Amino acid sequence: MKRLEKIFVSANGWFLILILGAMPLIVGANITLRFATGHSLPWADEAARYLMIWMTFGGAGLALRVGGHVAITNLQDALPGAGQKLLRAALVLGLLAFFCFMVSVGIEYAQRMQYQSTPAMRLPFSYVYAAMPVGFSLLVLHLLLIARDFIRAGTYKDDGSGESDIAVREGAHG
Template structure:
């Protein structure tokens, strides 16, 4: 179920990044050819990229694509490599949990604030932190049960 959700999310993120590229292109055209820059695109792109990173990190966790110290796993005996993998997963789970807690705290701190150009509540922007961290934590827990395949790095779908 998590993998199906991740696949749908990956498609949505790919489409969103394509849209962001078009918006960036439109901003360049408006600024340099028309002499009238769009006031909202830069802020929208910035916030959408933040959301894309936080939503996408869970997928990278599940596919085993986060930066890892493969040299250590390759040089130590397999039993020690498994122990180090479990330690790494535990540290990751703690990290995502801390981000969830502090992301929630940040939401309280930015209550009532609005963005400069778009005038959207900043809580919408900052909610990417706890939501993305929840997705990453879920994917980390799934990896503990069903580790990614060795060729998963090559299969970005």
């Protein structure tokens, strides 16, 4: 299971690296062509914008894994140990329900937009809107993979910085 998780996280990371690499290449080529020839690529801005959307939704799960999203821990810190675990379990269940709801909403949006095309690239908008259900599905998977450790001890997966424990990050700042 750990090996599959590692492959999944690595694939998610490489997906983001490819998108992040493509964005400056497209924008850079557009700028170069504009100054060298006086003509721009008509689809460059649109492509970069849609890649940014995919990168945002695709990267949310990786940020969740390492505790990269905003968190207010005042209530959790005020509770005793058992209360903290119950609160974290409720948070996981609430997030799971929200993420699953957003997957269904995203699928509905993508289906509605399948007959409209993007202005410059003439792609169905459903390709752009598909980032939403894909991103929230990734959030569901990442949440399920970290849920047990998060509920038990309030820890996230180690991102390689050695600061995967909430207590390490939050304890130093009060």
